[in-house]
Amino acid sequence: MSIKFGLLALLERGAMYGYQLRAAFEESTGGTWPLNIGQVYTTLTRLERDGQVRSLPESDAGQRPYEITEAGRAELAMWFATPISRTDRPRDELAIKLALALTTPGVDVRAVVQTQRAATMRTLQEYTRLKAKSDASTDLPWRLVLDAMLFQAEAEMRWLDHCEASLVRHRPAPATTRPESAPATTQPAPAPSEEEARQR
Amino acid sequence: MNVLELRDVHRTHGTGDTAVHALRGLSLQVRPGELIAVMGPSGSGKSTLLNLAGGLDRPTRGEVRVEGRVLAELSHRGLAEARRRGIGYVFQAFNLLPSLTAVENVALPLELDGVSVRKARREALRSLADLELTHLADRFPDQMSGGQQQRVAIARALVGPRRLVLADEPTGALDSETGEAVLRLLRTRVDAGAAGVLVTHEARHAAWADRVIFLRDGVVVDSSGPLAQPEQLLAVPGAGA
The missing domain is CATH 1.10.10.10 (Winged helix-like DNA-binding domain superfamily/Winged helix DNA-binding domain)
Structure with missing residues (x-):
């Protein structure tokens, strides 16, 4: 606008x-x-x-x-x-990032999804805190703006859940699998992803 | 002191090849005034965590402490008492007894604990008043909306000396405004000094918590606390013409 x-x-x-x-x-x-x-x-x-x-x-x-x-x-x-x-809105960089993560060798897509999820959750928490502080009787316009941002962030969370569920269904193997065409000998071993590291 | 503490908790169902590892080394501390939300896909261990915290299940390994006491070391009777006096539950189904009024429902856990009827009623009225529910005191569950019943269930969960509330999808069947009112209430109660663990799959509801932990396959994969600089959220990129 x-x-x-x-x-x-x-x-x-x-x-x-x-x-x-x-x-x-x-x-x-x-x-x-x-x-x-x-x-x-x-x-x-x-x-x-x-x-x-x-x-x-x-x-x-x-x-x-x-x-x-x-x-x-x-x-x-x-x-x-x-x-x-x-x-009218700018292209969704996040959707593009996930699509690229899926096709880029060595990228742990689930970790990318989770990083975004935690960040979006933090945003949701902050909006919620602002909403909790606002006064329902006097701050209605401000609350509507906050609600719009809350619902958008929530939609993003749902979409991330959906992405993760799709990944689990279609790529049961760890996300570090490389495409067949990549000559394994010329590639260094992938560093453990954050998620794998956390699980150790 | 932490109201709830889980130390390297494992819970395995079954043995050998068929063993299911519901939780694999989970540690968690919840202080008074703190609300923790637990999120994760089905089968990630959310319900197991809540059952262990509430003493409804025992860990295969590790320790669960409520108000400093290790639940597994309590006798059957001691555990029942700890559950009755120390821990309140809010479920998706409101679980109010249909033949009792709101205030009688809230007073019930105290009466079961041997508190006199009069004193229990007084405490129950205070708990309802804390949550601005006094007007519902004499209504039966079927005379209340789902949202009202759930708010009464929260009053019951935290009546008397109980300081730990465990909530399992407490907003499940409610519309979004009512669900929000329930969480606002839970938040208020926790801010007043209780500790809460909220299991939910709704991000917008989890956002009422101080900390959100994400479970997957029985381990914490991430957690989200408050931002260092919340004002950065309000700088809208590209705000201009």
Whole structure:
């Protein structure tokens, strides 16, 4: 998503100037998306150029508030009505990493899966701690952001479990087996994986 | 002192070629105020661990200590007493007695232990109040939702002097909001000084624990404690335009 829609949504509440917008943006994303004031002003300038916001006269303190226009409102309504597409998100590096781990000789895929699992679990624990600290009555927007991150991390855990189960089913031998074509004599013996080392 | 300690615990079922090694040298310490989650695929040893911790099973080798006492060294009677006074269980099925009200269910373990009915009721009410469940005290199980029953089961698991709670998939049949409420409660109780071991296959539930240990084939393959710098999670990569 772009900052643009965030600012339009905030201006829908009423006219605001740059610093107010930045504070409101950070508040509504629970500080997960820090903005610098330059990004706010660049975006406002672009929105004004496209006729989606209008600048109002400066206040005595020298602050220039902006208000949303009808065109801006239509753009915002369109954004809320359109689902986010998976293709808008960056490629999943983790999926690619696991696929490569599976086909790269000498890589213990289960150890790769487990390393990721522990890291994702840590993330889940931290989000949960933040959620436990938040107040259900006052922090609902922040909780929704946290829930989104929690569910994503949970989905990743499930996917990792699924990957591991598939590995067990399809490759019962230790994951250090090499492809037939690799001339064993020219390859050094594989170092024990972390997992094997732990089991000793 | 650790409330629960497992020292190099092995549990083997059967002998020779058909032997199944459910646990192979597991060590674990749980302190007061600490909640440990145990995750792992089916057959990884999760339930065996819980059964050993609760004195329902004995290790083939190694030691299980609850509040400093080695369970295997206790007499049959001593073990029963340790289980009754020291350890609380929460199961997937709530296991409340249908003919007793919530407060009677919570008071039951104390009454079985010889505490007077009046005193047991007072303690049970206190346990329910700690968990903000006073309004459910006089309801029978069939007058409560699954989530409410499970919260009452947690109150029962930790009534009186018991400081160790063992939970086996306690959120199994509950929807995600209710499951979360149950875990929030377990967390609160542990924060107040109990020690807890939670077996679950739900990562989101395990995340309520201070430490998550991953079992596979009877050994701990990994564990996950708190991050040194939690704020790093909130730096969203690529946050910008």
